[in-house]
Amino acid sequence: MYLKLRFKIIGIFLLGSVFISAQKPIYKNPKQPIEIRIQDLLKRMTPEEKFWQCFMIPGDLDNVPKGQYSHGIFGLQVSAGNLGDGVAGQLLKYNANEDAEKLAKKINAIQKYFVEESRLGIPIIPFDEALHGLVREGATAFPQSIALAATFNTDLMAQVSTAIAKESKLRGIRQILTPVINLASDVRWGRTEETYGEDPFLTSVMGVSFVTSFENKGIITTPKHFLANVGEGGRDSYPIHWSKRYLEETHLIPFHTAFTKGKSRSVMTSYNLLDGRPSTANHWLLTEKLKKDWNFTGFIISDASAVGGANVLHFTAKDYDDASAQAINAGLDVIFQTEYKHYKLFMPPFLDGRISKERIDDAISRVLRAKFELGLFENPYVSTKEIEELKKLNHKPLAEEAAAESFVLLQNNNQTLPVPETVKKILVVGTDAVDARLGGYSGPGNKKVNILDGLKNYTPNKDIEIMYSKGIDWNLKEFTTISNEYLTSENKKGLKGSYFSNTDLKGNPTFEKQDEQFNFKWTLYSPNPEKLQPDNYSIRWTGKLEAPDFGKYQLGLRGNDGFRLYLDGKLLIDQWEKLSYSSKTVEVDFTKGKKYDLRIEFHENRGEANLELIWNYGLQNYQKDFKEALDLAQKADYIIVTAGIHEGEFQDRSSLSLPGNQESFIHEVAKLNKPTTVVLVGGSAIKTTTWKDKVGAILDVWYPGEEGGNAVAKTLFGVENPSGKLPVTFPIEEGQLPLTYNHHPTGRGNDYYDLSGEPLYPFGFGLSYTTFEISNLQLNKTQYSENDTIIAKMNVKNTGSKTGSEVVQLYVKDLLASVSRPIIELKGFQKIELKAGESKSVTIEVPVKQLQFLNEKKEWTVEKGTYRIMIGNSSKNLPLKQNIEVL
CATH class of the missing domain: 2.60.120.260 (Galactose-binding domain-like)
Structure with missing residues (x-):
């Protein structure tokens, strides 16, 4: 009897054990709190599996045997690969021929492998670039980032980013390595085009509008490059030696805002040195500032191949695994490399104790938290319904709207623009009229419309002849x-x-x-x-x-x-x-x-x-092209010269002049005394000093996106009225650089012995085909406490004859401070459209806490005293002023 009872008990126990083991692990139970799921999964992971959740690469399952991924991986940039040689390669190439449906299905297949065949079934995060549009076949190419900033329209930015987010998620992309919220403190920097300009406030509000759309749709945003990716001379990734006060009050502000207001859950480090340490291994930056001071709970990734830079570029690590240990110990969470095989160089310190278990688990927890929050364990795939929805998307009208709002009219002498109705024969000159360049980090775009085609699209039923001659080239080659x-x-x-x-x-x-x-x-x-x-x-x-x-x-x-x-x-x-x-x-x-x-x-x-x-074999006959264009110009009623610059990553500029033979042609064609408009194509400041007074109009269209040609044509003919404002300062000469509007007071004068210290075109500047009057500034009060909000109201009237939009800008000047403050700072703006003769009231609100700065003790404070509120339409045109007191 006892024996039978014992066997019964054992049987029940064994059945219970089978039942328990058949249950889902806690980490796979969506009803459990995320933190409990993280801890459960951590306990099940081997040291090797933990490393792989800290390692991200471009690629897919086609170039690596599937068995090599049994350990899982953080994520993949699908159908992308290394462009260049070696472990230190930093640039990537993409499969631009893979349409949206193919990419979505491919990501599903890859995700299925990791969920069903890797040991723990941890899904990956498919990631990609989406600076101003996903860099993929079929994705909409919107205007470049600098152009979106020039709109001074955060609502429009939100519409654009929502469209990009939708196009990304429906393809299965769950993390984007964007936006670039570095400050363009020197316009010689080749990556100025990727930024939102030189100002911390403008960059912050544009950045928040961008990242919020993605985060709300379940896509992780990765603001970059942390920190200050532009050094002396405007050179990319040069070492930074600026004071922590300066960094805190400028370059760090957009990042802090992206995390606190935009809820970005990731950040990418920069390639440069900061105060003698690589940003990827900078304990002050990654741990003390970001994780402790700011309480950042997301994960930090390196830029591509940046970790090894401590060894081969900065010489602060003896080898790659030392660089790996230094980076992770300093606070980096994920190593971004460009090839699978590189893992061998970075894994050792994860296994031999040079990185503590606590630090590794903290890094893994941050990654797993994101994967749980994204719902990847429950819904890792793109559904058939979503793929069908993707096919129906059409964001081309939005791309054209964004382009038109970004154009900055720099000059319009003698009402050269819009093109008069009396003009019957127009000559268009320049390679940028036909190339439809999109700028850096761009996909191929959808049926890109170049400027020449845009003009032809607009004029088919009009009695206007459009002639074209290449004439000039920004990329003129001797060899x-x-x-x-x-x-x-x-x-x-x-x-x-x-x-x-x-x-x-x-x-x-x-x-x-x-x-x-x-x-x-x-x-x-x-x-x-x-x-x-x-x-x-x-x-x-x-x-x-x-x-x-x-x-x-x-x-x-x-x-x-x-x-x-x-x-x-x-x-x-x-x-x-x-x-x-x-x-x-x-x-x-x-x-x-x-x-x-x-x-x-x-x-x-x-x-x-x-x-x-x-x-010099096979080169084009530039002199012949030049002469042909001049000959055609004599037959034209009106001349449009498209002129552009060369820039980008690894392509900083020593000169801001138009390259090639473009300026020579402008000088020559100006001698004909015919109405001439120069359309500038590029993502940064361009020096126009020597030729601007010889032409009628100058319109900066940046890199206007796939619908740019149509937007340019409608703007040139007056259907659209330019309303963009400069997000960067245009200098008179390179010798003035770096030149930003919000510099600190000088100990002497601001001029050179042979040149003014003033800009050619100031931050916030931009003309219109109509005119505006801003008047009657009224503040809600004149004395404020730290928790109050300054409410500024003013009237804006369209005093011209055309409908147009004006950007009303509010700047603040601290009249007396314990430490030096910028001469002025942008603190708010509002864009408003008005019909001819129409007048409206505009309100701009500024929380008093936005006036805070670091005092002598390096403490954030709103200092008591007198501040000047200034209102106008550029940083150099602020006619309305009123002082306030902060008590």
Whole structure:
């Protein structure tokens, strides 16, 4: 009897055990609190699985055997890959031919693998770029970020970001690596186009409008680059030595606002040094400021390949795993690399104790919290219904509206714009009339409309002839890289490269490889960081050069010196001494089809190498294009010159002038004394000093997006009235830079001995086809406490003859402070549309707490005293002023 009873009890126990084990783990139970689910999952994870939740890469399951992902991963940038070589590669390429439905289904398939076949079933976060539109086939390309800022319209920004968020989520994207909320403190910076301008307030409110739309739709936003990605001289990712007071009161403000008001759940670090430490491994920045002071509960990711920069760029880490340990210990949560195989370099400190279990678990908890909040454990897939909805989306009208609102009319002498109805023959000149450039971090766009097509779209039923001539080119080239179709080595395209770990080509090469393209930019690292030091190597290339034609051509090398070129054994170029960056060419009399023995030697002893094999074969006849355009201009009633600049990541500008032969053409065409409008295309300040008074109108259209051509045409003909305002200051000369409107008072004057300190076009400036009058400023009171709100009311009247919009801007000046304050600061604005003769009241509210700054003790305070409220339509035109007291 006892034995039977015992067996019964054991049986019941075993059945109960089976029942319990069959239950879902706590972390998979959506009814459990998120923090409980996190802790349950953490206990089940191996150290290796924890590492993989801290590792993100571009790619998919096509290029890595599925079994290698059994440990899971943080997330993937699907159908993207490394553009460049090595662990330090920082740029990515995308599959632009994969339409929305294919991408959504591919992400579903990838997600299915991780949910069903990885050990713990942790879903991934599919991430992507979406600066001004998702960078994918079929996604709408809106105007570039700087253009959206120029609208000074936060409601419009919210509409644009909502559209981008919808297009992203319906494809399965659940994190975007945007927006860029760095301040464009120096317009020479090549990435100014990606920002919302130079002002902390404008950047903050635009940033909040952008990120809120995504976060509300369950997409994590990742403001970047934390912190201050522009250094001295406007150079990208240069070291920052600014005081913490300055950073707190300027560059940190947009980030703090994005986290507290926009609810961004992630942030990306920058490549640069901040106070001697890489941003990716800066304990003050990531832990003390962000996580402790601001109580940030989201996760911090590095920029692509930035962690290893501590080793190969900043020399503050002895190797990659040391860089990994330093970054995670400083507060970084997720390492962003560009290839799967890089994990071997960054995993060791996660396993050997150099990173504490507490720090690892904190990083993992932040990642898992986001995945739980997104609902990925319950709903990881894009549904068929959502894919069908995606096909029906049409945001082209919104793209055109955003473009039209962003255009800034810089000059309009003699009412050159709108184009008069009497004009019957218009000449359009310039490559930017036909190229429809979208700017950096852009997808391909949907049926992009260029400026020339926009003009033709607008005028088909009008008695107006539109002529076009290329005429000019911002990308004018004297030489071009020699294509690999003319280079061979051992019956392979390109040249054979022998790489030596010394600077004099001695001994046996460390390695050899076939280099198909001869245009090298090893500015961040050596040709192979694992085998060569960036400042101690040499290379010999050998092969054949086939002459494409008969005739005399210039052949040579362009780079940072330290090179030689031999043709058929004869030394033609000998620039072995390292001096600077230069181009060296010689004239060669080619025989078509002949294959010449080619040998090139190069050495690098200081890093940042550049080398390009060049010639002048096949280049366009620019002089012929120039003359043809001038000849056509004589036949035209009206001339539209489209002129643009070259900029972008790794492409800072030393000159703000129009590149190529664009300015020369403007000077020449102006001599015809015909009404001429210059349409500027670019994402930053452009110097117009030498030619602006020779033309009638200047319209800055930025990078206006896929519907930009139609918006430009309607603006030129007066259907749309320009209402954009400058989010950056345009200087008279480069020597004034950096130049921002909100600088601090100087100890002496503000001028140069040979130039004014004033800008050419100030922050907030922008003309209209009509005129406005702002009057009758009334404040709700004149004395305020710290918790009050300043309510400013004023009348705005359209005193012209056309409907138009004006941006009323409110600035504040602290008249006496314990520490120096900016001469003025933007604190509010309101955009209003008025019909001709119409008048309306405008209200701008400013919480008094927005007047706070860091006192001498580095404490945030609203200091008692007198402040001046100033109202106008630019930072240099503020006719309405009234003092207030803060008690």
